[in-house]
Amino acid sequence: MVARLREKGIRDETVLSAMAAVPRHLFIDEALASRAYEDAALPIGFEQTISQPYVVARMLEAVRAGRVLGRVLEVGTGCGYQAAILAQLAREVYSIERIYGLLEKARANLRSMRIPNLRLAHGDGYKGLAEAAPFDAIVVAAAAPEVPAELGRQLAVGGRMIVPVGAEAQRLVLVERKETRLVESTLDAVRFVPMRMGKQ
Numbered sequence: 001m002v003a004r005l006r007e008k009g010i011r012d013e014t015v016l017s018a019m020a021a022v023p024r025h026l027f028i029d030e031a032l033a034s035r036a037y038e039d040a041a042l043p044i045g046f047e048q049t050i051s052q053p054y055v056v057a058r059m060l061e062a063v064r065a066g067r068v069l070g071r072v073l074e075v076g077t078g079c080g081y082q083a084a085i086l087a088q089l090a091r092e093v094y095s096i097e098r099i100y101g102l103l104e105k106a107r108a109n110l111r112s113m114r115i116p117n118l119r120l121a122h123g124d125g126y127k128g129l130a131e132a133a134p135f136d137a138i139v140v141a142a143a144a145p146e147v148p149a150e151l152g153r154q155l156a157v158g159g160r161m162i163v164p165v166g167a168e169a170q171r172l173v174l175v176e177r178k179e180t181r182l183v184e185s186t187l188d189a190v191r192f193v194p195m196r197m198g199k200q
Contacts, residue, residue, distance in 0.1 A: 001037045005057050012061040018088035019057060027081040027109050044079040046102045048193055051141065055190060056082055062174050062187060063137045063162040064089060071132065073154065075125035076141030076195070080106030086139065087118040094132050096121045098199040124199050128154045135159055142195035143170045152182050164192040
């Protein structure tokens with residue numbers, strides 16, 4: 001899988017090492033285990049998916065930008081896979097999930113890994129996690145209609161957020177927090193499940 005990511009243009013060796021260290025098959029249903037290392041999104045229940053490895057690597061490479069990350073927020077824990085990778089890249093990781101049943105599934109998936117710097121929370125991703133802000137990086141794992149304003153406010157100065165934006169035609173947007181403003185740039189076309197408000 002890592003060799004294929006290199007071929008597709010991922011250059012950040014720290015991201016590649018983190019992805020090599022986290023076994024993707026532990027995060028998907030047994031019936032799909034044979035497909036765990038394909039470069040494809042796979043269903044994880046609750047009408048959600050685990051993102052394809054290339055998209056995970058692309059997002060993490062863009063948001064890391066070669067920096068050592070301190071505190072990071074992930075919006076959309078899903079099955080816990082990307083959170084486990086982020087925990088290899090940052091000093092502290094907070095991951096928020098709106099679907100309680102999915103959060104419990106992620107907890108079960110992650111339990112055997114005993115990751116000390118990862119905290120999971122049940123909540124509304126649009127609201128972020130103000131009590132733990134500011135964040136050096138925010139990674140959003142679902143497509144919002146526009147960049148969520150509250151998440152932008154929770155970025156530290158110099159921080160970066162990666163978020164899929166759009167409905168039908170989605171694009172990855174990189175948001176950088178300058179002293180007095182947010183600067184957005186568009187990366188790739190992507191396909192994510194929609195980001196929903198509230199929690200269940």
